[in-house]
Amino acid sequence: MKAVIFTLTLLLLVFRPVKAQELKSPNGEMRMQFSLKNNGTPTYQLFYKNKEVIKKSSLGLELKNDKKSLLNDFEITTSETSTFDQTWTPVWGEEKEIRNYYNELAVTLTQKETERIMRIRFRLFNEGLGFRYEFPAQKNLVYFVVKEERTQFAMTGDHTAFWIPGDYDTQEYDYTESRLSEIREKFDAAVTGNASQEQFSKTGVQTALMMKTDDGLYINLHEAALINYSCMHLNLDDKNMIFESWLTPDANGDKAYMQAPTKTPWRTIMVSDDARDILASKMTLNLNEPNKIEDTSWIKPVKYIGVWWEMITGKSSWAYTDELPSVQLGITDYSKVKPNETHAANNKKVKRYIDFAAEHGFDAVLVEGWNQGWEDWFGKSKDYVFDFVTPYPDFDVQEIHAYAKSKGVEMIMHHETSSSVRNYERHMDKAYQFMKDNGYNSVKSGYVGDILPRGEKHYSQWIINHYQYALEKAADYKIMVNAHEAVRPTGICRTYPNLIGNESARGTEYQAFGGSKPNHVTVLPFTRLIGGPMDYTPGIFEMDISKFSPNNNSYVNSTIANQLALYVTMYSPLQMAADLPEHYEKFMDAFQFIKDVALDWDKSIYLEAEPGKYITVARKEKGSSNWFIGNVNGYEARKSTIKFDFLEKGKKYIATIYADAKDAHYKTNSQAYTIKTKRITSKSKLSQLSVPGGGYAISIKQIK
Template identity: 45%
Template sequence: MKKLIMILIASWVSSAAATQNPIASVASPEETLGVNVYLSSNGEPSYNVVYKGKDLVADSRLGFELKNQPALTSGFKVVAAKKSRFDETWEQPWGEERFIRNHYNQLRITLREVFGAKRKLDVVFRVYDDGVGFRYEFPEQDSLTTIEILHELTQFNMTADHTAWWTPGQAGNQYEYLYQKTPISKMGLVHTPVTLQTNEGLFVALHEAALHNYSTMNVTGGADGKINATLVPTSKHQPIAVKLTAPAVTPWRTLQVEESAANLVTNYLTLNLNEPNKLGDVSWIKPAKYVGVWWELHLEKTSWKSGPTHGATTANTKKYIDFAAKHGFAGVLVEGWNLGWDGEWWKPGGGNNFNFYTPTPDFDVKELSRYAAEKGVYIIGHHETGAAIENYESQLDDAFKFLNQNGMKAVKTGYVETGEELVNGLYHHGQYYVNHAQRVIDIAAQYKVAVVAHETVKDTGERRTYPNIISREVARGQEYDAWSVDGGNPPNHTAIIPFTRLLSGPMDFTPGAFELTLPSRPKNQVNTTLAKQLALYVVIYSPVQMASDLPEHYEQHLDAFQFIKDVAVDWETTRALGGEIGEYAAIARKDRHSDNWFIGALTNEKARSLQLKLDFLDTGKKYTARIYQDGKTAHYATNPGSYEIREIEVTRGDELVLPLSPGGGAAISLIAK
């Protein structure tokens, strides 16, 4: 038996072991992935990751540079190396997958300096069959109580200069950029998730999980596939990135590993590395679809500021409430309802004028709350801060009490700014801002309000622990189609984000545009077909989905609008049917509250035909497949509004052929008989 164990270990231990023996190793439950930990002759810790016997991550350093203390990089000895196993299946209260298995083998390395202060540092690795997570832990100790981190020195040294999809880090528009595709060596400072395709065809998503009381981790690409962790500093003038008091832990550094891009869609590593729900009963959090006073603002049909063009009036809001009630939508988003919008709120300091519990005179919140409740609808509040965090925090309790008292079950928050600095001069997405975002989540939970956060810190799976942080933007959404100087999102954008941004969590993309040529915006248009807009409701996951267009545009296409009315937002399970990054995506999801399935498929600027096998359907059931597809002459640039609808009966194992036009897509409702 001992000989057999040694043979199995040899299948995943790094080839680097020929020159340096690991101090400890751990393999995933099925021994697909393995981690080796090393300690050099100078006591410098490092690790590598092996996939099916081949190096995936080459030898990569661990450690920190600290303020006013020697670096935690060398001079260590191993005090203990403890292994453990864990296997559970847990249930999401809402989500893209109801039951998720959390199955890993863990290795905890306890390090202590040989000389000097003899400080202690633990490194914990959790190895799954589809990924690796590791973090640092600072035990309680007299020699290290206050920890001021200048730089986290973690590396992720890939074995070659692989292909990467990324957006720039610490740039003026935060996360709201189009994705670039380059070798690692050309990507510079970038946000995570960053998705890699190795020269062998393996897909790796590099990210972090459980980001609490710490600075956001960006990464920097270097020569030969080397990648370095790069923490967002406090400010331009304050180099400290993180200040902690021991005992303390860092976020998990994560590597999701799959043999196809499509499989990344259903990789739940980041969720598993977060702690279970801390809010208790969360039955008050309801996934839902909504409409609202939003798209008309971006099209400049109405305005956020008060006056004759004000959009957030009592009369206009009632129009949306009536439309929502008529078509079965739960919420109505209203922006510009509160005091503070009349000045230049987007400029530094302008957000200090916002008041989050005082409506404008033409917005009768009591009457609207009554009217909405009478219609079975609720108003979704909106808190734009202009990145003036102190002003917002001074009103948090009153603001969320106001939402609660007026039946507003959800709020959209915003932190628009013109650079990477907050109004107080601190960096957006540094430790200060991360802690602010948590305070908003905490007080929202006290008042039973769900949060949809825009311009916020990226998702790292916190929704498992705090299920009221229900969705985020944190990418370039559909609003850019209305006014971006580059003419809007290109067709490949929505074929990239399922394999990049969406790996971090739900996205409030705001799909559903039916008027695609935007007559009021002649330099812009929505660069999709109408059928692709329907497909986005399945491909881009969020438990809150907006039907973003104006009611009158939906009234002109009630047959196509039916899909938006029918599609679910809370799912029993998800199946990735196929996809290539930037090329196409096809995803099927089963409604959590019925036997119905829904499929979304979309392409980039290239026309293609997809053949989908319905082998995921329930055995013995018949389904009516209502297929919303591109018309024969549909084209995102020249004929975006052309679509066809057809119905057929299908069962498990049948195949569908979907013709996708340039910039097009298809949406399918599979209604169980």
């Protein structure tokens, strides 16, 4: 690892006040200006290749019950610039090494009337800007409550945006593509049902927000290192095209409780005239602190299957019985009730999944619905729902562990908290120890429903702190975490790489709830995945759900080739083959790609990208000469044209291409695909059809 740091501090004398500062990116293409208005309001402005990207925008925080907020009346006390250049090695990731290279400007401000000190730190990378508020230890600002953060992002025009409704509890929406000026009129149609949700404004949207200008610039707004603060949304002034930060409130309506010395998360703006640069950026990770887990030998990428899709689709159930109107753990006697015959987490079925995993080289098996309490939990606002250690009568934890171990397969624990975070915390040590005692090294946690304590939101400060507590506690037990319904990630997986997955977006399960848009997966890498990997649970081969779950008429809006490509385009060190084993057994030639595709990479190259339309990615398997390519396509059929010039010169390779058949279509002929092999070199090219909702996947192996 190398690091180069150069710092210059400018002490500003009272008789020579300086109101403007400028910072350039290392390559000189990005330029940021900081200045104070005449009333002492901090502002910034951002340019890319001399084009204005962010117009002059105000900065500051409004405080609660305070006669003067941190919004104006500032003067610059000191200004410090520095350059940082470091290369670091992630535990897992899209790249073997990541360069962290930026120029920094830290402006220390003093509020004249109160003598309070606020520092704004800017880091300008080649691909974008990150900035945050910092509050050093001081006598005039110790404890304070944020009523609202007033960070602005003033747009230069009525851009095209890919957005989901601003919501305190969920990101599980399909993306809407529209002009900024159209958000208000399209907002109600963009809101779909969820177990817990609350929108705050008809022009409120969530980050990461992806936009494109009429002159071809791609702009992404997000945040990084969300620690001990509430999640940021954006509220649009659609007359002036100005976004302002909108924090998630707690049960009292407050946005954040602060104690100096402290700091906020980073606010991030990525800009490029090439959409591929947005996908390839590691800026979000770089704005997080380095890895804090000293021994990471237990953190490993995982490819898994699970007893899950059959419950999501309604074929089977999580609950053991239909006889109980209510359950009280420790009192309810499950040995005296009749099983419902649809409970999926039983020894016989789980062993079938373990056998399938062992036969086809999968690392692990997830089982949901194994523990008592599922009959009486959803929507009840019930504090003590699960204890996370007591199995149903038809699931023998020790027997299943022994059977899986004999087959060389690990088990993945499932903890549905029902959003009773207090109950989860009271059981957490016992639950994690139970996992270790029974050979479970990773957990999928869930937060379905309204948060308890009542009045809190999934994205408020107190609950953000809970997610972090659960993650750090899991690290103490050497447990990897895959959190569902939690806050969307902001690069914290760099600091705590045991966070190997999140959901926090509309995943594959919604294909069983009526479907997702066929171009959904061409938007997610530009939005949700900016902050970290997603447990999207791809790999569905039977698109007509009514064929195996008669009461569900949903249809998966994708082709098989598209599903294969997702293992490459939707980066994650945690990948599930989500469909039923019997469905894979009908298409074993296509299933081979899921078996072969890697989880961890030395290099990733984004070959084609346009949000909402298509993405093509090539990745080199870590420690191997193998490459894998994925292409996902939106609504319109297109020819994808790529070069293989990333391959080692002078070497020969065999490419196996899994592609849409000519007559394939996500809605009418989703299972039509072709498989062909082709000898290629670094000089080869490919022109390949991608049908609506389709794509292709390629495995490339060197001929030795």
